[in-house]
Amino acid sequence: MTAHSPARRYRLGLLEGDGIGPEIVPAAAEVVDAALSAAGARAVDWVPLPLGRAAIDDHGTPVPDSTLKALAELDAWLLGPHDSAAYPEPHRSRLNPSGTIRKHFDLFANVRPARAIDGGKAIVDGTDLVIVRENTEGFYADRNTHAGTGEFMPTPDVAIAHGIVTRAAVERIAHAAFDLARRRRNKVTIVHKANVLRLTTGLFRDVCREVAAHYPGVEVDDYHIDAMTVHLLRRADTFDVIVTENMFGDILSDLTGEIAGSLGIAPSVNTSEEHGMAQAAHGSAPDIAGRNLANPIAMILSSAMLLDWLGARHGDDGLRRAATLVDTAVADTVVGGMSTVDMGGSAGTREFAAAVASAIAAGVHR
Numbered sequence: 208m209t210a211h212s213p214a215r216r217y218r219l220g221l222l223e224g225d226g227i228g229p230e231i232v233p234a235a236a237e238v239v240d241a242a243l244s245a246a247g248a249r250a251v252d253w254v255p256l257p258l259g260r261a262a263i264d265d266h267g268t269p270v271p272d273s274t275l276k277a278l279a280e281l282d283a284w285l286l287g288p289h290d291s292a293a294y295p296e297p298h299r300s301r302l303n304p305s306g307t308i309r310k311h312f313d314l315f316a317n318v319r320p321a322r323a324i325d326g327g328k329a330i331v332d333g334t335d336l337v338i339v340r341e342n343t344e345g346f347y348a349d350r351n352t353h354a355g356t357g358e359f360m361p362t363p364d365v366a367i368a369h370g371i372v373t374r375a376a377v378e379r380i381a382h383a384a385f386d387l388a389r390r391r392r393n394k395v396t397i398v399h400k401a402n403v404l405r406l407t408t409g410l411f412r413d414v415c416r417e418v419a420a421h422y423p424g425v426e427v428d429d430y431h432i433d434a435m436t437v438h439l440l441r442r443a444d445t446f447d448v449i450v451t452e453n454m455f456g457d458i459l460s461d462l463t464g465e466i467a468g469s470l471g472i473a474p475s476v477n478t479s480e481e482h483g484m485a486q487a488a489h490g491s492a493p494d495i496a497g498r499n500l501a502n503p504i505a506m507i508l509s510s511a512m513l514l515d516w517l518g519a520r521h522g523d524d525g526l527r528r529a530a531t532l533v534d535t536a537v538a539d540t541v542v543g544g545m546s547t548v549d550m551g552g553s554a555g556t557r558e559f560a561a562a563v564a565s566a567i568a569a570g571v572h573r
């Protein structure tokens with residue numbers, strides 16, 4: 208925990224990104240402003256920074272050096288989704304923007320909650336779990352090389368990628384998972400594929416088990432990734448914290464997002480000891496971009512997670528109160544009958560965000 212001068216305002220980056228990013232990122236910022244004000248917390252200074260397709264057009268690269276330099280000086284930031292599959296070459300073949308930023312700042316913990324909201328069309332009611340995904344290595348080749356994307360083709364008909372698992376990386380993600388479980392329901396599930404990927408995911412499982420020994424009050428079990436998909440679909444409500452490697456976590460969190468109601472409500476933060484980045488678990492949804500159809504809940508809840516992380520880091524209860532106000536207001540708004548099209552409702556992105564901001568003000572005066 209670091210001391211924070213009472214006079215200084217927090218500076219948060221705003222990186223809108225591509226697709227629905229320019230709709231959901233400002234929506235989240237509007238809600239954060241409302242929550243900070245209602246919580247009596249210090250207002251933040253927003254720092255817009257170029258990223259994605261617009262940055263290619265203006266700076267010749269999706270993640271300009273100036274953006275990375277500016278981020279290093281900020282307290283935290285909100286990252287919108289990117290549509291890197293649509294970038295012109297050579298950018299399309301390179302490490303994508305969020306991978307670049309995660310790697311640059313060693314954001315090793317990707318925390319992805321899935322919580323069913325009443326009235327939100329969950330597949331498994333009562334789901335309230337968190338996936339803690341190791342973010343820096345594993346089977347995404349672009350995360351485990353010093354340079355290059357880690358995939359290569361020795362001939363046009365042969366493609367090769369490698370995976371990496373290190374004790375140090377597993378230890379730090381396992382501690383993050385067990386620390387989180389202690390603040391929740393004291394249960395951690397390790398997900399791996401140690402019957403086939405015996406050495407790599409076997410090391411992941413074994414080191415997690417070793418770390419578990421330091422947390423005697425936390426119950427531990429483990430499942431193979433394939434079996435885990437079935438358990439989640441049947442009984443997601445029985446899981447608490449799930450710790451897993453990079454690619455498994457990416458795939459499982461899409462599943463748990465949908466189980467909890469919609470990918471459009473699935474939030475996440477990416478953190479190191481020093482830096483925090485809010486990022487919705489979903490992609491840039493180019494099919495609905497620019498039409499006021501996007502569900503901003505994932506980005507809004509990601510921002511609340513970031514406020515909570517920043518509040519814990521600086522011992523700032525105002526930020527943590529603001530985070531709780533956002534969570535409650537989102538749930539109240541949905542329970543009150545308002546939702547976006549993906550959840551079966553008819554509200555637009557802007558209308559939904561405005562309703563959440565109003566619910567925050569109303570909640571405080573209730």
Ligand code: ATP
Pocket residue numbers: 227288289290470471472488489490491492493494495500501502503505549
């Ligand atoms: P990426 O590879 O960048 O994660 P993806 O291929 O997984 O992207 P998404 O962009 O996440 O795909 O979109 C998957 C589907 O979910 C699309 O039909 C999209 O419209 C929908 N979707 C994603 N996010 C939202 C949202 N916030 N609101 C409404 N629909 C969404």
